[in-house]
Amino acid sequence: xxxxxxxxxxxxxxxxxxxxxxxxxxxxxxxxxxxxxxxxxxxxxxxxxxxxxxxxxxxxxxxxxxxxxxxxxxxxxxxxxxxxxxxxxxxxxxxxxxxxxxxxxxxx
Amino acid sequence: xxxxxxxxxxxxxxxxxxxxxxxxxxxxxxxxxxxxxxxxxxxxxxxxxxxxxxxxxxxxxxxxxxxxxxxxxxxxxxxxxxxxxxxxxxxxxxxxxxxxxxxxxxxxxxxxxxxxxx
Numbered sequence: 001x002x003x004x005x006x007x008x009x010x011x012x013x014x015x016x017x018x019x020x021x022x023x024x025x026x027x028x029x030x031x032x033x034x035x036x037x038x039x040x041x042x043x044x045x046x047x048x049x050x051x052x053x054x055x056x057x058x059x060x061x062x063x064x065x066x067x068x069x070x071x072x073x074x075x076x077x078x079x080x081x082x083x084x085x086x087x088x089x090x091x092x093x094x095x096x097x098x099x100x101x102x103x104x105x106x107x108x
Numbered sequence: 109x110x111x112x113x114x115x116x117x118x119x120x121x122x123x124x125x126x127x128x129x130x131x132x133x134x135x136x137x138x139x140x141x142x143x144x145x146x147x148x149x150x151x152x153x154x155x156x157x158x159x160x161x162x163x164x165x166x167x168x169x170x171x172x173x174x175x176x177x178x179x180x181x182x183x184x185x186x187x188x189x190x191x192x193x194x195x196x197x198x199x200x201x202x203x204x205x206x207x208x209x210x211x212x213x214x215x216x217x218x219x220x221x222x223x224x225x226x
Binding site for chain 2: 004034043044045091095097098100101
């Protein structure tokens, strides 16, 4: 079983749609959780950290379920500029473990 | 620009040649990380430094790979006797050291060095 699993997509959605990505992780000792965004041929950039209580940043909402070892990202009112690959990231110790990413394509 | 920088941005080499990449972290960050990313995959951890000490190395880091951070500032990653399978994006990231027993700050990535081995 891979350490961090994501549906690779692509998710094709129209502008204004709500889209949700899910991720599962295998190491129950993982300490911190993040969503990174990666544009084509660019470096990953931190989108948001994920907390057990859930957290929201504008149109983005992240949730963590430690019991189920499950992380989610919800994007509301999708914009064309949201088109990218979204990487689920788990931190154990000092290193990050990335999922393969979920590709999102937002069309006009 | 005070972010993480990497040099070169692109490198094309022939199989069997040696290559060296450089990473300059964010100046106040003690920790520096190297990752490798191939097409369709997420970044994979290679190694990391706290100041000049190399604290962890992945099984992905074969004997042909060596990383240094001699003065605790910039780092170099050398690949000897390159193979076609080494073709990838090599990403460097940095973060401050954790404080107060917390897991620590997140990592900020440089633009990467894209390596193509012919």
